[in-house]
Amino acid sequence: MGALVDAREINGSDLIAALRLSQQAPGLLGNGSKNTTPSSSSTGTAEEYGQIEQLFLACLRTGDDQSAQACLDRLSLRFGPSNERVMGLQGLYQEATAKDRSALEKCLKGYENILSENPVNVPILKRRVALLRSLNRTSDAIAALIQLLDAIPTDAEAWCELADLYQAEGLGAQAIFSLEEALLIAPNAWNIHARLGEILYVGASSPDGARLAGKSVQHFCRSIELCDDYLRGFYGLALASSRLLNTDYESPSDSTAPSKQTAERLHRFALQRLRDIVQSRAVDDQHWASSRSELIAAQALLNRFEQTP
Amino acid sequence: MAFQGTEQTILRDPALFYWILFPISVVMILTGILRHYATVLMNTPPKPPGTLAESRERHALLRGVNLRNHGVAVLDRESFEMRKNYLITGFRNGSFLKDPNNRGQPPANPMTDPAGMEQMMGMLKGNMMMMIPQTLIMSWINAFFSGFVILKLPFPLTIRFKSMLQSGVMTRDLDVKWVSSLSWYFLNLMGLQSVFGFILGSDNAANQMAQQMGMANPAAMMNPMQPGQDPDKMFLSEAENLEVMEHFCILDGVEERVLRNFAPEVN
Numbered sequence: 001m002g003a004l005v006d007a008r009e010i011n012g013s014d015l016i017a018a019l020r021l022s023q024q025a026p027g028l029l030g031n032g033s034k035n036t037t038p039s040s041s042s043t044g045t046a047e048e049y050g051q052i053e054q055l056f057l058a059c060l061r062t063g064d065d066q067s068a069q070a071c072l073d074r075l076s077l078r079f080g081p082s083n084e085r086v087m088g089l090q091g092l093y094q095e096a097t098a099k100d101r102s103a104l105e106k107c108l109k110g111y112e113n114i115l116s117e118n119p120v121n122v123p124i125l126k127r128r129v130a131l132l133r134s135l136n137r138t139s140d141a142i143a144a145l146i147q148l149l150d151a152i153p154t155d156a157e158a159w160c161e162l163a164d165l166y167q168a169e170g171l172g173a174q175a176i177f178s179l180e181e182a183l184l185i186a187p188n189a190w191n192i193h194a195r196l197g198e199i200l201y202v203g204a205s206s207p208d209g210a211r212l213a214g215k216s217v218q219h220f221c222r223s224i225e226l227c228d229d230y231l232r233g234f235y236g237l238a239l240a241s242s243r244l245l246n247t248d249y250e251s252p253s254d255s256t257a258p259s260k261q262t263a264e265r266l267h268r269f270a271l272q273r274l275r276d277i278v279q280s281r282a283v284d285d286q287h288w289a290s291s292r293s294e295l296i297a298a299q300a301l302l303n304r305f306e307q308t309p
Numbered sequence: 310m311a312f313q314g315t316e317q318t319i320l321r322d323p324a325l326f327y328w329i330l331f332p333i334s335v336v337m338i339l340t341g342i343l344r345h346y347a348t349v350l351m352n353t354p355p356k357p358p359g360t361l362a363e364s365r366e367r368h369a370l371l372r373g374v375n376l377r378n379h380g381v382a383v384l385d386r387e388s389f390e391m392r393k394n395y396l397i398t399g400f401r402n403g404s405f406l407k408d409p410n411n412r413g414q415p416p417a418n419p420m421t422d423p424a425g426m427e428q429m430m431g432m433l434k435g436n437m438m439m440m441i442p443q444t445l446i447m448s449w450i451n452a453f454f455s456g457f458v459i460l461k462l463p464f465p466l467t468i469r470f471k472s473m474l475q476s477g478v479m480t481r482d483l484d485v486k487w488v489s490s491l492s493w494y495f496l497n498l499m500g501l502q503s504v505f506g507f508i509l510g511s512d513n514a515a516n517q518m519a520q521q522m523g524m525a526n527p528a529a530m531m532n533p534m535q536p537g538q539d540p541d542k543m544f545l546s547e548a549e550n551l552e553v554m555e556h557f558c559i560l561d562g563v564e565e566r567v568l569r570n571f572a573p574e575v576n
Contacts, residue, residue, distance in 0.1 A: 120358050151361035154371045180383055184375045187382035215385065221563040222382075228571055258564040266564055269572040 018058040025059050025067035029074070049078060056089060060096045068093060087114065088123025095131060104135060120151065126158065133165065141165055156185040160192065163199070172203035193223035194233045201240045210247050216240040217258060217266065231277055231294050235301060238270035242305070271305060274298050317484045319458060329490050330459045333450065337497040340442045341505050351434050362407045366540055369405035372396065373547040382559055389556050400548035403541055443498070450494050451477075460488040 056071035072093055076086045091111060098104045111128040114121060125148045132141035145162045149155065163178035179196040186192065200216035203209075217240045223233035244263040258266070278298050281288045288295065358364035373396050380389050403409045455477050466474070466485045475483060477491035488496075 118359075119361050120364050147361070151358075151364040152368055153365070154368045154375065177388070180388060183383040184372075184379045187379035215560075218560040218563050221567045222560055224571065225563065225567055262564050262568070265568055265572075269568060272572075 015061070018061050021055060022058040022062040022064050022067065025055055025064060025071075028055065029067060029070045049075065053089065056093075060093065065093075065097055068096075084121050084123050087121065088127055091124060091127045091131075095127070095134070101135070104131060107131060108135070122148075122152065122155075126161075129158075129161065138165060138169060142169070153181070154185055156182045156189075156192075159185070160195075163195075167199055167202075172199060172206075175199050176203065188226055190223040190226035190230055190233065193219045193226065194230065194236055197223065197233075197236045197240060201236065201243065204240075204243055204247075210244070213240055213244045213247060214258060217244055217263070221266070229273075229277060231274070231291070231298060234270045234274045234277065235294075235298055237266060238274060238301060238305070241267040241270060271302065274302055278302065317487075319461075319487065321458070321461075325457060325459050329454050329457055330493060333454070333490065333494055334497060336446060336449075337494070337501060338504060338508075340446060341501055342508060344438055344442060345505065345509055348435065348438050351438070352431075360407075365405055366407040369399070370540070370543055370547055373400065373544075373551055377550060377554055380554075381557055384556075385558055385560065386556050389558075393551055393554065397548045397551050400544040400551075403544070405544060406541060447491075447494065450491055454490040457490040458483070458487045459490050459493060462486045462488060 052071050052074055056068050056075070059065070059068040059071065072086075072089055075089065076083075079086050081087070081090070091107060094107050094110070095104060098107060108128065108131055111124050111131065114124050115128070125144070129141050129145045129148065132138075132144055142162065142165050145158060145165065149158050149162065152158070159178050159182035163175040163182065166172075166175035166178060176196065176199055179192060179199060183189065183192050183196065197216045197219035200212045200219065204213040204216060206212070217237065220233050220237040220240055223230055224237065227233065241263045244258070245260065245267060278295055281291075281295055358367060376389075376392055376396060380392070384392070399405050458475075458478060462474075464486075468485060470485050473495070474485060474488045474492045476489060476495070478487075478489040
């Protein structure tokens with residue numbers, strides 16, 4: 001059961017954990033099917049089915065389509081193929097196993113059929129957006145997502161996706177707006193604060209740069225305040241505060257931006273904490289295996305600032 | 310009233326235990342379990358919105374509430390004012406309503422409105438589930454076991470408990486320690502909650518399970534509107550709430566705060 005507990009801790013971008021989980025899939029599914037005949041399949045708890053769903057996603061990511069199919073069968077046996085969430089997963093499976101573009105187009109057509117019957121099928125609405133995006137029809141994806149958000153404006157996940165799409169299109173202001181909406185729904189999400197800081201930092205090369213850089217610093221600070229060993233927050237804070245130091249701006253006119261002296265101190269603070277984090281995590285290498293790339297990037301940043309103090 | 314210092318003794322047939330006390334308890338437990346599963350079976354999950362516009366009507370209010378509660382944590386003055394104005398205008402114009410043309414008309418009668426009807430049906434079913442077994446068992450006990458004294462409590466109680474413990478036995482002088490069969494039924498009815506919790510797992514485990522997969526998106530299922538409430542009125546009052554809001558931002562001065570709290574040594 002230890003493996004099943006792990007399943008919940010999987011983080012979306014953690015490939016190593018996903019791989020490890022999917023390697024256990026045949027064992028987990030095999031054990032289950034021995035004592036889970038269709039008649040007693042209703043005995044599982046909510047968590048177990050949540051874990052099967054996680055397993056399904058992990059298997060798809062690692063290319064174990066057979067196990068994924070088994071997971072999907074298990075879920076649709078329990079909840080029926082007309083369950084919205086199962087429909088979404090079914091669509092995900094078809095997309096993942098689609099051989100070529102025409103197969104994906106067929107998936108899209110399938111989604112549209114489903115939506116014409118029930119226009120508020122949220123998982124399918126989201127799949128449609130993701131599929132449009134993977135077909136490189138970004139503007140269609142944005143339009144579909146806006147339609148979804150118009151109906152359900154309290155979905156933080158969708159706002160984040162919209163921000164990502166806008167950012168990919170180079171529409172910084174719109175991306176910032178979307179992330180702010182997401183933050184209004186989940187005001188204590190330090191990762192979204194940091195992400196907003198990143199987008200503001202990217203936008204800070206525009207003429208309005210100083211103000212955006214100031215806001216970016218603020219959001220990174222908030223992110224650190226909420227989670228005091230968040231590597232991404234410190235990384236961003238180091239970059240954003242150095243940008244603030246390098247731009248010549250007049251602080252009296254803009255009261256919200258931090259003063260030059262504060263920026264200097266923040267910069268030093270961020271670098272110091274980055275150094276600490278890199279050192280402590282390098283020791284415990286196995287535990288932080290999934291974020292190794294982040295550590296390498298942080299080290300590179302430190303080296304860069306040490307060469308040009 | 311019993312004389313002080315003397316102990317009332319009543320000779321009870323031990324068969325009373327096997328034929329009254331025990332059956333009543335078992336029947337109560339079994340009906341409790343049965344009722345639980347019947348409720349699960351007949352429970353209808355809340356109806357999801359049928360159209361996008363309906364969904365928007367349900368969520369628009371939450372958006373205003375979110376802005377009021379969380380705006381301070383995120384937004385600077387400019388973007389806060391922008392959102393505030395947008396929402397207030399939207400609420401005032403009724404552009405978030407499912408059916409802007411129907412605005413100002415009295416809400417549909419819940420008796421004729423199918424959605425309201427369904428909700429009332431659900432409540433009715435829940436009530437029936439409580440009422441019918443209770444009536445049946447109580448009349449069963451009244452018919453077969455009324456008037457028996459079946460139990461003696463091992464501790465004394467004050468006279469006030471007499472009506473609670475000795476319903477169905479009209480004896481003025483009986484000590485309060487004695488419990489009648491009808492009272493035993495009532496005690497079971499009120500006191501078996503923890504037993505059910507033990508048998509059925511934490512009270513509503515099965516109940517939540519049935520809905521778990523349906524809740525693909527808990528936010529999408531939520532319906533802040535009660536049937537019969539006029540969303541337009543709620544929007545207008547929310548607009549008023551937003552209007553009187555004063556903006557401040559916890560991001561102001563966050564840099565100094567972080568430096569002070571996390572990096573005293575850098576100063």
